[in-house]
Amino acid sequence: MxxxxxxxxxxxxxxxxxxxxxxxxxxxxxxxxxxxxxxxxxxxxxxxxxxRQDRVTEFGRFGVFADFENGVGAMVELKCESASVTQLEDFILLAEDMAKVLAEGPGAATPEELLAQPSTIKPGTTLGELKLDLFNRVREVFNIGRMIRIDAPTGGYSHNSSTVAGVLIEVEGGDSETAKDVSMHIAAMRPSALNVDELDPKVVENERSILTEAARNEGKPDKIIEKMVEGRLRNFYAESVLLEQPFVKDDKQSVGNYAKEKGMKVKRFVHWQLGEGDQSEG
The missing domain is CATH 1.10.8.10 (Ubiquitin-associated (UBA) domain)
Structure with a gap:
């Protein structure tokens, strides 16, 4: 020595x-x-x-990269062991770098393929080496969870407060600011489908049955129950369907009308919540 x-x-x-x-x-x-x-x-x-690979990684955040002009976007779920690590600048940068590399690089079908690709924030270093260097400093295991890439104009938003969420949307027309606004709306309101047609038919039928029974209990005649139920279903759609929901920045119009006003069509959205294995997608 x-x-x-x-x-x-x-x-x-x-x-x-x-x-x-x-x-x-x-x-x-x-x-x-x-x-x-x-x-x-x-x-x-x-x-x-x-x-330490058997350690539980139940915290984390989403790296989101959306390039509206170049028509590509990606989202990566980076998980860790403790809440405090999610606030480290290097952890945030790593998640964002992973999403950017996934979007701008050749793509990756597995975490291993992504980790083998070069970092954009530290030249000469792969994402895997960057991840390992961070592990060496904080001694926590990091795991890549879900990841997705969309080859089309996109908008995105990562909501990292007490409830961590990541949103990526595919759009046609409009502009990047409008796409981001809709992404923020999705993170806040958590729609389960893009439009009415994409709702699970079983869910709709169950709601219809509940509303029908409620109308009967109110003593309404059968000849007007159907109209009542259809009217009340619109309220259900306004809660569950993205394009029918009142826009968070202007609840006097729906998200669908807001997007149309801006010349934008929302074609698809992916909404992930940390710790939830399934994704909301429409």
């Missing part, structure tokens, strides 16, 4: 963010070779990470 200078240890620490003693040990193991020490630290981190 006597042959390793304080300056060398400091330089390695600045590059890796790891504790001084770990940096010194790595330099000793590699005879003072800084690049070799970085590799040694990563390899050592892989070994430690491998022993």
């Amino acid at each position: 006597a042959g390793i200078s304080a300056a060398a240890v400091k330089s390695l620490r600045e590059k890796t963010g790891l504790p001084m003693m770990e940096c010194k040990k790595a330099l000793v193991e590699t005879s003072g070779d800084e690049e070799g020490a970085i590799r040694w630290l990563r390899e050592n981190g892989v070994a430690i990470e491998g022993k």
Whole structure:
């Protein structure tokens, strides 16, 4: 250890963010070779990470990237062990970088394929190496959950408060600001379908049965029950269907009318909530 200078240890620490003693040990193991020490630290981190893969990762956030002009967007769910880590700047940047690489790169069918691709925020480093470097600093396991890429004009929004949500929408026409507004609406109002036709028929039929029974209990004659039920179903649609919901920024018009006014057609949306295995999509 006597042959390793304080300056060398400091330089390695600045590059890796790891504790001084770990940096010194790595330099000793590699005879003072800084690049070799970085590799040694990563390899050592892989070994430690491998022993912790059974840990639960129930927290996290969504990296969302939407490029309206170039017609591509992506969303990646990055999970971790504790709520505090989700607020770390490096964790946020990693999630965002993953989404950007997924959108702008060749695409990826698996987390492994995505992690093998180059980072856009640290040249010469893959996403996997960036993820491992962060693990070495905070000693928490990170897992990639769901991921999606849309090759079309998109809007997106990541809502990271007490309830973490990520939204990505595919649109036609309009502009990026309108697409983002609709994405924010989805995160807030959580529609279950894009339009009435895409609602689960069983759900609609169940609601119809409930409304019909309620009308009968009110003593309404059979000849007007059907009209009453159809009228009340519109309220149900306004709660469940994106294009029928009152727009959060102007509840005097529906989301569908707002989009139409802006010359935009919403073709598809994906809404994920952290910790929910299934996605809302319309």
